[in-house]
Amino acid sequence: MSTKNPRRAAFDILLRIEKERSFADILIDHELSKELIKGADRGLLTELVxxxxxxxxxxxxxxGQFSKQRPEKLELYVRLLLRLGIYQAFFLDRVPVSAAVNETVNLAKELAPRAAGFINAVLRSADRGRDGIRYPDPAEQPAQYLAARYSHPQWLTAQWLEQLGLEDAEALATAMAEPPPFTIRANTLRIGRDQLMERLGRDGISCTPTAWSPDGIRLNHSGAVTRLAAFGEGLFTVQDESSQLAPLFLTPGKGDQVLDACAAPGGKTTQIAQLMANEGDIYACDVNQRKLRLIRETCDRLGIRIVRTFTMDASSPSNAIREVKFDRILVDAPCSGLGVIRRNPEGKWWKQPSDLEQLSVTQFAILENLAEYLKVGGTLLYATCSTSVIENEAVVDRFLVRHPEFEAEDLRPLFPQFAPLCTERGYFRSWPHRDGMDGFFAARLRKVE
Known part of the structure; x- marks a missing residue:
């Protein structure tokens, strides 16, 4: 039996996220580490949050369809309790509606006793009236419809509509409201993908190869992968399939000098080392010194010896690389993360359209600063995990206008196996609903003079 109510724990976590803008994964891990929630209730807590x-x-x-008060006008405690109750009643098949209502009302009697009757009435009315719930007309108000039906900020659904049209945007909105796939990358310095899949199978882990990445494996049940013996032996690291493709476009080779300018948490850094067969030099830089420690720990676990870490603001000149000219530079730029909002769903409610413009200024400054550190004939790969044009094509276009010594290379003839994932301009752009991976963008720039 659990010694702590998972619904109460979920409420406490959601309350902290609302008040402090804390991150869900950190709070959930902290709660579970106390070992006060056990068995199936651990999964329920994670699912609820x-x-x-x-x-x-x-x-x-x-x-809003069943309350006389608009949801945004309700007290925070009441709003959170109603969200928890409605989610269980409408989206969790394994929780009976009666249990969803009763458990929420019991929690309300403890946390918001004066509102318990109101919460009970709204939940029961919603259950009775579920077949009559109305949404905005998708033909007349498509952005509002997608925002309400699939739970995304309206400014973002409007952006998706402009990029994709209604049918595709609805498919994307659907995918972005679902749990993401869990993908790992085989450490080919120690084991091949097929051998790793056999090993995982013997350990009872169901898995399938990724469709695009040659070293990726999708786990059908993630669990605590860091507890697996194969993880401790450095046979794999966690990395989404879209992220695994970026180093392939960079094409680092043995003996190269490579700069990974915004390296944390190190997934692409270690993959570049694999592609270089652990021969050459990789300068892994990040503005956050604490995150560099994570890169070093991952390199140690994977047996990678060619990575040096430096604290550096990639948008400003740095003594760490002042005398170096690189064969390859990876700029995995700080971005809005709109392509990964299903992994960090709390973040989508914190973002504003103005954030994209501010980020694009930083992204351009990083490209401007790093351009001089690339050898003539060298390759710079600009990448983000954002779906927005403002942070991607627009930044690249502005850079190319200012830097005629660079040209954008069409990825399709260079990597014909990935041509279906490329835009008409030859940039890589993955979409969760089409490609089964995170939303990602990459442009390959070559210094020609």
């Missing part, structure tokens, strides 16, 4: 965050706008929309 991430589910409410992913479906927040839809949950509020449903509440």
């Amino acid at each position: 991430y589910g409410v965050l992913r479906r927040q706008a839809t949950l509020d929309h449903i509440v």
Whole structure:
């Protein structure tokens, strides 16, 4: 039996996220580490927190259909309790509606006793009226419809509509409201993908090869992968498939000098080392010194010896690389993360359109600063995990205008196996609903003079 109510723990975590802008994964890990929630309740806690965050706008929309007060006008405690109750009643098949209502009302009697009757009435009315819930007309108000139906900020659904049209944007909105796939990358310095899959199978882990990355494996049940013996032996690291493709486009080779300018947490850094057969030099830089420690720990676990770490603001000149000219530079630029919002769903509610413009200024400054550190004939790969044009094509276009010594290379003839993932301009752009991986962008720039 659990010694702590998982629903109460989920409420406490959601409350902290609302008040402090804390990150869900850190709070969940901290709660589970106490070992006060056991068995299936551990999974329920995680499901409730991430589910409410992913479906927040839809949950509020449903509440608004059955409450005389608009959801944003309700007290925070009441709003969170209603979200928890509605999520269980509408989105969790394994929780009976009666249990969803009763457990939420019991929690309300403890946390918001004056509102317990109101919460009970709204939950029961919503259950009775679920077939009559109305959403905006997708033909008349497509952005509002996608925002309410699939729970995303309206400014973001409007952006997706402009990029994709309604049918594709709805498919993307659907995918972005679902849990993401869990993908790892085989450490080919120690083991091949097929051999690793056999090893995982013997350990009871169900898995399949990724469709695009030659070293990727999708786990059908993630669990605590860091506890697996294969992880401790340095046979793999966790990395989404889209992220695994960026180092392939960089094409680092044995003996190269490579700069990974925004390296943390190090997934691409270690993959570059694999592609270099652990021969050459990689300068892994990041503005956050604490995150560099994570890179060093990962390199040690994977047996990688060619990575040097430096604290550096990639948008400003640095003594760490002042005398070096690189064969390859990877700029995995700080971005809005719009392509990975299903992994960090709390973040989508914190972002604003103005953030994209501010980030694009930083992204351009990074490219400007690093351009001089690349050898003539060298390759710079600009990448983000954002779906926005402002942070991607627009930044590259501005850079190319200012730097005629660079040209954008069309990835399609260079990597015909990845041509279906490329845009008409030859940039890599993956979409979760089409490609089964995170939203990602990459442009390959060559210094020609």
